[in-house]
Amino acid sequence: MPIPKYTYNGPIDHTIPPNLENVKNKSVIVTGGANGMGEAMVRAFVAAGAFVTFGDLAIRGTEIEKELNGPDPDQSPKAAFVKCDIRDWDDMINLFETARNKSPCNSVDIVIANAGISRSSGDSLWNLDDPNGPPTKPDLKIVRTNMDGTFYTWRLAVHYFRKQPETEDRDRCFVITGSMVAYIDSPGNWEYTATKHGLRGFMKTVRRSSWEQGIRINYVAPCWIKSAIRTKEYETWLIENGIEFGEQADCAGAMMRIACDKSINGRSLMITPRSKAQEGFMDVNQEDYADPKDEYFIKKQTTQLRIIEDKWLDDYKVWEEVPVPETPANGVLIKLLASGVCHSDHSLLTNENQRPWFQDKYILGHEGCGIIVRIGDEANQFGFNIGDRVATIAVPGCGSDDCPECSRDLAQLCERAHHSGIGEDGFYAPYAALTTRAITLVPDNIPSSVAAVATDAVKTSYHAITRRAEVKPSETVFLFGLGGLGFNGLQVILHIGARVIISDVRQERLDEAKKIGVPEEDIVPVGTSVQDFVRENSLGGKIDTVLDFVGKDQTFQDAQAIVRRGGKMVCIGTLDDTNVIDMKIGIRKRLSIIFTYGGQKRDLQEVLDMISKKAIQPQVEDAKLKDFPTVLKDLCDGKIKARVALVHDD
Numbered sequence: 074m075p076i077p078k079y080t081y082n083g084p085i086d087h088t089i090p091p092n093l094e095n096v097k098n099k100s101v102i103v104t105g106g107a108n109g110m111g112e113a114m115v116r117a118f119v120a121a122g123a124f125v126t127f128g129d130l131a132i133r134g135t136e137i138e139k140e141l142n143g144p145d146p147d148q149s150p151k152a153a154f155v156k157c158d159i160r161d162w163d164d165m166i167n168l169f170e171t172a173r174n175k176s177p178c179n180s181v182d183i184v185i186a187n188a189g190i191s192r193s194s195g196d197s198l199w200n201l202d203d204p205n206g207p208p209t210k211p212d213l214k215i216v217r218t219n220m221d222g223t224f225y226t227w228r229l230a231v232h233y234f235r236k237q238p239e240t241e242d243r244d245r246c247f248v249i250t251g252s253m254v255a256y257i258d259s260p261g262n263w264e265y266t267a268t269k270h271g272l273r274g275f276m277k278t279v280r281r282s283s284w285e286q287g288i289r290i291n292y293v294a295p296c297w298i299k300s301a302i303r304t305k306e307y308e309t310w311l312i313e314n315g316i317e318f319g320e321q322a323d324c325a326g327a328m329m330r331i332a333c334d335k336s337i338n339g340r341s342l343m344i345t346p347r348s349k350a351q352e353g354f355m356d357v358n359q360e361d362y363a364d365p366k367d368e369y370f371i372k373k374q375t376t377q378l379r380i381i382e383d384k385w386l387d388d389y390k391v392w393e394e395v396p397v398p399e400t401p402a403n404g405v406l407i408k409l410l411a412s413g414v415c416h417s418d419h420s421l422l423t424n425e426n427q428r429p430w431f432q433d434k435y436i437l438g439h440e441g442c443g444i445i446v447r448i449g450d451e452a453n454q455f456g457f458n459i460g461d462r463v464a465t466i467a468v469p470g471c472g473s474d475d476c477p478e479c480s481r482d483l484a485q486l487c488e489r490a491h492h493s494g495i496g497e498d499g500f501y502a503p504y505a506a507l508t509t510r511a512i513t514l515v516p517d518n519i520p521s522s523v524a525a526v527a528t529d530a531v532k533t534s535y536h537a538i539t540r541r542a543e544v545k546p547s548e549t550v551f552l553f554g555l556g557g558l559g560f561n562g563l564q565v566i567l568h569i570g571a572r573v574i575i576s577d578v579r580q581e582r583l584d585e586a587k588k589i590g591v592p593e594e595d596i597v598p599v600g601t602s603v604q605d606f607v608r609e610n611s612l613g614g615k616i617d618t619v620l621d622f623v624g625k626d627q628t629f630q631d632a633q634a635i636v637r638r639g640g641k642m643v644c645i646g647t648l649d650d651t652n653v654i655d656m657k658i659g660i661r662k663r664l665s666i667i668f669t670y671g672g673q674k675r676d677l678q679e680v681l682d683m684i685s686k687k688a689i690q691p692q693v694e695d696a697k698l699k700d701f702p703t704v705l706k707d708l709c710d711g712k713i714k715a716r717v718a719l720v721h722d723d
């Protein structure tokens with residue numbers, strides 16, 4: 074059962090008694106389970122009917138295991154002890170393997186990262202050394218144990234959680250035993266405090282993503298807990314100084330409350346004296362900003378969540394078996410040869426504002442080239458033959474006279490027809506079904522990967538330049554951004570014969586442009602202000618059209634400043650979601666600010682013709698279809714200089 078994205082809904086109600094039925098037959102792992110709080114947790118979960126695998130350095134665990142399983146060898150076991158050091162990776166694998174092998178459902182459902190050490194083991198930062206002797210290197214043993222050990226536990230928990238299906242009767246619940254020193258200052262407790270703060274921070278960052286793998290994470294913060302280890306005298310002294318103890322049983326109670334309620338995610342519970350909360354624990358309620366006085370933090374948090382797009386998704390799950398689609402009566406079935414990877418694949422994977430036709434699940438890839446393998450019964454009269462190599466149009470439009478878009482020659486905006494790879498099945502698959510409106514023949518001398526890339530990266534640029542900007546040979550054009558689309562756009566403009574001034578932040582892209590014939594004086598050097606360049610080179614009032622393949626605030630501002638009076642700005646790139654128009658400039662210059670989107674079949678046909686005649690040579694790198702996740706990541710990280718086509722296996 075998937076869990077929802079983390080949102081703050083107020084503190085959890087600690088007074089609700091846990092429904093112990095929910096942990097029956099679950100497999101629970103507790104580290105540091107042979108003493109104190111950990112032991113209390115082990116006993117509580119066994120009593121509730123869970124199978125508990127617990128690790129500890131203390132061999133006492135063997136006795137606890139024996140006691141919990143009872144003398145009757147026919148009775149099914151309830152617990153397993155594994156002697157282990159949380160800093161030892163192999164020990165930890167053994168712990169998780171034991172849980173999986175011995176638990177009744179061969180699962181790992183609940184993992185409590187409880188083991189850790191405290192100042193009593195010696196704080197290596199606190200101890201002063203002799204300033205006149207050599208400096209002593211701290212061993213940082215507390216940090217190593219509490220951090221590395223918990224991270225090993227987390228890493229393995231994620232691995233083992235994901236072995237089992239996300240069903241109603243299973244869970245993926247991780248709980249960290251933290252400390253109240255993550256909320257209050259505890260002098261002299263340097264390493265320990267750093268680790269417990271660290272783990273609290275870890276919980277907060279993880280809760281923003283863990284739901285994507287169905288995993289929930291929570292933090293439990295004990296403070297002073299009654300313990301048999303302390304002397305009676307010391308305990309009395311503590312009480313006299315205002316310490317109110319929490320109960321070991323309530324640490325187990327807090328863990329149980331979390332384990333029994335799958336809706337609890339991203340919370341921190343603190344163990345309290347029962348005088349504070351009858352149950353001995355309650356929500357700390359300090360992990361989120363909700364108070365209007367925290368407006369600044371609320372805003373910062375919102376922005377942070379908006380700009381970080383990382384998804385905690387599984388690259389290995391990108392692919393799955395799908396049936397070969399039916400051949401449409403008015404169309405064809407093609408076997409894909411190559412498909413282009415586009416930055417919009419990333420937007421499609423991450424954008425939550427889906428458009429009306431979007432299916433819940435579909436095959437990505439909107440730039441394809443393939444061979445016709447079947448032709449529908451009603452598609453014979455269009456002149457296509459089996460074996461023809463065709464390029465695809467992702468949004469061909471329905472072509473109907475009563476379609477509001479197609480009837481106005483805006484097929485790329487049609488909402489009625491199929492949208493390959495944009496909300497509906499596309500080309501990262503061996504086969505695709507298409508209407509004849511969505512295909513056009515590819516000249517023999519064009520490689521399939523080039524044809525695939527032409528369908529979007531070249532066609533979109535071509536449409537922008539010829540249909541929207543209507544660039545003429547006599548004009549001067551300024552072009553921002555020589556990426557996948559921009560570099561093709563540059564070639565189209567050069568082919569038209571217009572003068573083009575170019576700007577890009579990457580020197581190697583400018584070098585490439587120089588190689589295909591852009592003179593030095595028309596290249597804005599990296600680091601030079603565009604507006605200065607235009608002024609110093611007497612280009613003021615001469616730039617007829619600015620083509621913005623970038624769409625950032627800076628390029629949009631520059632464009633308004635440098636374009637001539639009565640000129641045009643054509644917006645193609647959208648790196649910034651919003652840009653500002655200077656109304657005074659816009660009106661006084663009587664500017665035309667034009668947007669462009671995609672292109673049409675005739676654009677693609679003209680583009681293929683130009684490529685065939687070598688008027689445009691799109692830069693394409695080949696990769697394998699299975700490399701899609703890596704290619705997309707490289708594309709987003711700016712590591713791909715132009716465009717990548719995925720070549721399909723035979």
Ligand SMILES: [Zn+2]
Pocket residue numbers: 415416417418439440529530
């Ligand atoms: Zn695209």
Ligand SMILES: [Zn+2]
Pocket residue numbers: 470471472473476477478479480484487488489490
């Ligand atoms: Zn239409």
